[in-house]
Amino acid sequence: MAGLVTVFGSGVMTNSVPETENNDVIFVIGSNTKENHPIVALRMLKAVKKGAKLIIADPRRIPLVKHAHLWLKQRHGTDVALINSILHVMIKEDLINKKFIEERTEGFTTAAAAVEGFTPEVGEKITGVPKEKIIEAARIYAAGKNAAIYYTMGITQHSHGTDNVYSLANLVLMAGNLGRESVGLNPLRGQNNVQGASDMACAPNVFPGYQKVSDDAARAKFEAEWKVKLQDKIGMNAIDMMYAAEAGKLKGLYIMGENPVMSDADQKHTLHALKSLEFLVVQDIFMTQTAELADVVLPAACFAEKDGTFTNTDRRVQRVRKAVNPPGNARDDSWIIMQLSHAMGYEMNYADMSEVFDEVGRLWQNVAGINYRRMEKGGIQWPCPTTDHPGTPYMFKDKFPIGKAKFSAVKFNPSLELPDDEYPFTLSTGRQLLQYHTGTMTRRVKAIDTAAHEAYVEINPADAGRMSIDNGAMVRVSSRRGSITLKAKVTNVPDVGVVFIPFHYSEAAANVLTNPVYDPICKIPELKVCAVKLEKIQEDKNHAA
Amino acid sequence: MGIKLTIDGKEVEAKNGATILQTARDYGIYIPTLCDNPALEPYGGCRLCLVEVEGMPKPTTSCTTPITEGMKVKTVTPQVERLRKTVIELLLSDHPNDCMTCERAGDCKLQEFAYFYGLRSNRFYGKRRQYTKQDGNPFLERNMDKCILCGQCVRVCNEVQGVGAIDIAYRGFDAKVCPSFENDLNCEFCGQCVSVCPTGALTGRIWSKKGRTIGIKEVETTCSYCGCGCQLNLHVRGNEIARVSSKPDNHNEGWLCVKGRFGYEFITSPDRLTTPLIKRDGKFTEATWDEAISYVAERFKKIIADNGPDAMAGLSSARCTNEENFLFQKFMRAVVGTNNVDHCARL
Amino acid sequence: MEKAKTEIIVGMGTCGITAGAADIYALAAESAKTKGLDVRLSSTSCIGMCHSEVLVDVVTPGFARVTYGNVTKEAIEEIISSHVAANVPVAKYVIAQMPSYGKTYDDIPIFGQMPYMNKQERVVLSNCGFIDPLSIEDYISKGGYEAVKKVIGGGDPKAAIEIIKASGLRGRGGAGFPTGLKWEFCNKAVSDKKYIICNADEGDPGAFMDRSVLEGDPHAIIEGMLIAGFSIGASYGYVYCRAEYPLAISNLKVAIKEAHERNFLGDNVLNSGFKFNIKIKEGAGAFVCGEETALIASIEGLRGMPRAKPPFPAQKGLWGKPTVINNVETLANIPRIIVKGADWFSSFGTEKSKGTKVFALAGKINRGGLIEIPMGITLREIIYDIGGGIPNDRAFKAVQTGGPSGGCLTAAMLDTPVDYESIAKAGSIVGSGGMIVMDEDDCMVNIAKYFLEFTQSESCGKCTPCRIGTKRLYEILERITEGKGRKGDLELLEELSEDIRLASLCGLGQTAPNPILSTLRNFRDEYVAHIEEKRCPAAVCKPLITFTIIEKSCTGCMACARACPTSAITGERKKPHFITSEKCIKCGSCFDVCKFKSVLKK
Known part of the structure; x- marks a missing residue:
């Protein structure tokens, strides 16, 4: 988000979801839309039915690929190189919107210079995407009259997440795809x-x-x-808070509806930080892994039990x-805050x-x-x-909040922890359709938990075959930070050399493994790429049971 | 440029390409149908929407017939009324007619038409389809002997959801909607099929015996899962949510995903926290609100007094409402006195 | 030039093979070899005389071609020894001779003058039974592919449309829509792609016109599609053929391959720049896929279900593109019309129904088979002159035309000319060409029930009236034939039939009640007898008939008692026997074995 604020002066979705169905080119990058934003995906399918071209850039064979016209299977963490190559083609083939660039942007020259070296050949070498596909993507995107880009955490959860966002912003600016209905750049909120x-x-x-x-x-x-x-004075962000807690500088923490033990990178570090606090208050609807560590737990009302x-x-x-009353003595979060405020001498x-x-x-x-x-x-x-304004479906119609939008010269930086001999696999984490976030809600829905009961690691059939790992076998996945044991799901969704773990399951928490390195600007952790190794577990007792 | 025609003597106008049914709907002229759904491609299967068009030798389905200039349409004639009645009688002759215990009674289109056409007795009787197979999935209940083959579930799964998990199999009277090879349903479980089913053939497994229409209050709200912000209608009976639906005229067009539609059971989970807990000697003990609030306030005040307000921090949630988040940061800034406040937008 | 050899031609259509033609072919080869005879042995397809299979023709150079029928293993030996070896035809197996090949033999009927042939006019079937379907040379030698050369050479796609329009050719699949007009609509439709589909999803019970043409003259279909494709602007053709026609499909595949090799098909047909390719889509044998929108859905990989028209396929057809769908017989007419002219074609037939029509003559008929007649000759001529009347001197009762979508025509209507208008006026349809003859031993209620069982089990299930309505119709007929019919059933049949006709989505449902309506119209008393008297006048419906032994004429031969599977017949030798009705399962074995007509079925 900070990335978009720098470029445009605002970091929101430029369009409304219903506009999606009128896109004629949809470029989805780093978003498993069908599983994580199912209803947005339906609008995309509607557009495809109306004739839109769908380009997917994703290392995994996500469900939306089935409907795509073009699938760019870039290597994990190489988005900047991919986009820079596409930009290179657009500039070279004169597929850019000069009028828009002239009137509404600044910094084109330096941005263009930065992609000079990213020929499709260079792009192919870094990303693994055949150069023909890079060229085709550039041409399709540039030819769109109503082209829009959609992205989520696949773009942002990297140590160079802001660079990823800058390069996508360059793409829409280059094409002049902003300020109109059904064109734009859309970070989908998780x-x-x-x-x-x-x-x-x-x-x-x-x-x-x-x-x-x-x-x-x-x-x-x-x-x-x-x-x-x-x-x-600017305060601490969540990451700084954890380090400050570990350092003893932060004494008291009040957490409302959050479960950092499960959701943050490097669980060991988070646990240590929270345990170092003098006083921790957690306000939630369930006894989460974080609440377990609290000094006081305050029972809150859930969405169906309150107004807002x-x-x-x-x-x-x-x-x-x-719609319904909260159970027992649970109360609205707002009521609790107001009570606390009152007790501390401030009337709300x-x-x-x-x-x-x-x-x-x-x-x-x-x-x-x-x-x-x-x-x-x-x-x-x-x-x-x-009060007589109808609201704003799409942004930046006449101007950007910062005046002219800023191109950025984006350099390609590889992810910080790449596979090596000891940890030969790339681990990517994320969500799956049925479960939600840290699972505190969905894991308490019987039907959902029946259908998606267990943690699993997705492994490409080639890797599984080479390591004699059967579908459903137990494997240990380890990184430099820790290891977890879970079931193997052999599927061609991840590429060879890549494994994927959904982070919803506390019994095999993906964030035990992830690398707590952060984007320097946004402070978003690199949850999408780290290096791990796999070991097959010989468990005869399973047979006995 | 619009096309002008008359429906039941009323002059109407609509866009080229519109069907008679769409045009009639726009003008508030009611034509009965079981298989049409404005969100799906026209189908022409149930045959209830037959109308008479001047110059056409036979009644035609208004859902599939495009309008033409000067067309004269009659939606109610003795002939089409007779045909509609026959269609409903035929459907009822192959239906369990167990409305007493059916999950959809009061909310079933077939029942409604039987009511409007006053069908107490039936000229037709004979074999009825009876299926015993129970689908193994935990979300959808499929009672295929109540299926009237309107095909809406098949179309919504294919056209809207892009999944295509089901289609019609077998021929003639034995035609049946099912997954390939009659396997258990293995799909995204979005339940779009349930939302379009006009009868009790498809229902939510967890809706069973939670309440139908009597005593149900519908509360419109916003889904608390992903950022799509789908509009939900919570069907509330007493202090319990009986089921979840969504209206087709909202921004999510009435579509939901598995979590939005079936993922509300956590609300009544026995694991819910129901009382404030204070940890004493490493163990949580129950407390009253007064105890908890004053204890927390004291500890906060002490930390502030000892270490300054910046020794305090707050983490808020993207799960909570705007108002709660606003109050939370206001609490941290105005009451505690620190800007150490953040949330989890990055995850 | 090589010295002409004696030719032996074996009819190897599906009908011939079923009758044992493959064995006869092998025997002929072996026998000729053993006898040291240098012959040319070849196969051809069905000539239409199904009642006389296996058919073998022998041509001694310079002499008439002689056709033998009902050729057995013994017969082929004799034919080879006598006719092939010594040019002495074997009279007892001979059907006829064809003088066009050379000198005639004495005392052998002339092929074209036989009653079976002399009222026929072979246009579509002109090559069937005469050429080797696997040989493009054979087809070309009969003037094949001349029409394509003419049309493509002329360069004007509209030229052929004008000829076809002028010829008056109407779709032979059943509906009888003017073919030229259909092409014209599609020609005028603007689109980047168009398609021509050959509908070979022949599904009427007892009908096999399309199969025979595909088996016997596949190049005619290819040529017809080429001309249609050129005329409407299509570069792709599909042949939608049911997988139950393996020989038709394999012959067509060979023909397509050969046509490619000769550049009649391909990316640059006859170096004209016209691109045309044909793909075969094998259907799963669903009757409803003969309906054009269902057929299109099936080619697209969807379930074969019809959709509402409009839009018609000529506007929005396969993959949403303008598409012409022509039936096999329609397409086979095209090359002949192009070569011989519209006037020649329209010289056959009646004012509104031009040309010839192929029929599959079946049922209670002496000479069943495939026939082609000029439109306008009467049913009587077909049934009695061509078909040779009803076997065993039974009385003609009715003829069902148009298959399950058609109706029955009675003895009083035998002088109806066979053309679209007259047959419709008489209460049935020409249809695709099925013609099933029934005699006095056929129960018309049972016939109606048979057809309803067929349409019900072939309904796609999409629309309510067809899916459930035909089931209820069938069930009412079932109870009538079981003696459980009730007062009001006939009225209910009529009401429901009318509603199904009006309310169904496609032709299958709309016409499904026809067999009931026409039998009710013509044989209402039979229905009444079933319901009110619990009697089946034709003695067909088992629950309504009893078998008794006529004491007077029973000789006590015990044949019936031996044949009875349930030992229901008792009696001493040379004394009249007796049937215990409680044990009788009404199988009719006794009736069949009694040589003295002493078993009474009533």
């Missing part, structure tokens, strides 16, 4: 309210609405509304409505959640026009500055 949590500034550097804490005017506005003095709003991946603010008095939202609107222009009454008729996409 969780229900990632967009909202960002908007609401659960972030160390900004107030709600991306207003910098260091900005005096912004701070003054918030201080006036909240009637309290606020800090101007979520902001989905396409900036659509939508109502959450209470809201009759209901709509008043909270109205306060957000007073502080952030982009949602000023949204209120609960309007949302009775359905969600509204911000920016929506006034």
